[in-house]
Amino acid sequence: MIELVNVNKSFNGKQVLFDINAVFHKGKTNLVIGASGGGKSVMLKCMVGLFKPDSGQILYDNRDFVNLSYEEVRGIRREIGMLFQGTALFDSLSVEDNVGFPLKMFSKMSAEERLDRVNFCLKRVNLENVNKKFPSELSGGMKKRVGIARAIALPINYLFCDEPNSGLDPLTSRVIDNLLHDITHEFNITTIINSHDMKTVYDIGENIVFMHQGRVFWEGPKEEIRSARSDKPELDRFIHASFIE
């Protein structure tokens, strides 16, 4: 479980996150939704330590990530997998080397064991026979799947996904959504997904956090989101604009 307590963040005097309080549950797909510029990505980057919050706590199973030493932060990061918006695959490495990279850095596996694990992860994301290809030779959806395979190569406790569906067609988006949902339950991990795709919310969302202008406006299970619309005009406008209904 990850808990955010009164997290604030500003850049050059401009506040971007205002007293964020949220809980992300283990074994669930936690979705952070909201319009672009609402602070979702900044919050995610604060949570993985790429930005340091001005104040507040980020608790990884009661370990305060913000106030740990750099070495301790690196320790927690080894329990984290992340799928970046642009996938962030290493251009100079093949698919096999990209997925095997965390294993090479942090595990004591032999080359054969590493290859087995890489093949298992690639198979898990429905990608086979692409081991020797380079990221530039892959489609957007394939890159996302390689990104997921890399994220789960080591046994992780937390999976972060920043806009996993951006730039993908609706069919591929559903494939990625289902993959993330299945992996969350299969490995019993805390998954946090930034998205503005309401279809994703209705398909795989279990715990939803709605952000607007740097604040958490609503948080709760997916089943309650419809009833919450009447009290929260911002949420209503966001859902309405998605043309789902």
Place this chain on the structure above:
Amino acid sequence: MNLIFDVGRYVLFMRNMFSKPERLKVYVQRTFDEMVAIGIGSLPIVAIISFFVGAVTTVQTAYQLVSGFIAKSVIGTVVSDSTLLELAPTITCLVLAGKVGSHIASEIGTMKVSEQVDALEVMGINSAGYLALPKIVGGLIMIPCLIIIANFLGIGGGLIAGKYSGILTPEQFIIGARDTFKFYTLFISLVKATVFSFLITSISSFEGYYTTGGALEVGEASTRTVVRSCVMILVFDFLIAKVLL
């Protein structure tokens, strides 16, 4: 103010780079890769430049020494000493600042803007160390080797130019070069090579690492690297000459 800020950030970057490697074997492998890229990759351009610089120095020295009272072997002395002290280390490193420096800055800069550096950090890898340290160590090993080759080729170029343009015989050239040769001159050449190689690789890694934005900013970082490296090479060239001569 910007200069003080940049110097401070450069010092912090250097400090962050030297932490315990996650996997020493990977760092060693990367260092060998960088040695090949920097050393072997730069050999043709270094060979061409040093040969012709030596050749031109012979022709121009002969043009200036018009008096019949000066022995022709003096040309060999001037060319070899100039090559060892200044032309091989400084000219070669100015060229390498353009070739190696801009390559490093654009490589790391592109990784930065495409979130690959963030991906390393999220995995718990010290990105500054992982990216920059092998390049700096590779440069510190290979650039002095290139300068030794440049010394030989520069003097060889002078000798050949002297022979084929009828200025002086190879014997006269060698007598002149040998008469005033001191190992201390070669030592200064290598001191310069070592200092310049550190400047080139560290400045370029630093500029690449702190690139923000997109393709335009990567280009700007690359240009800034070349300018700053060249200026620093010339400043340290003067300081080393002042201290050691």
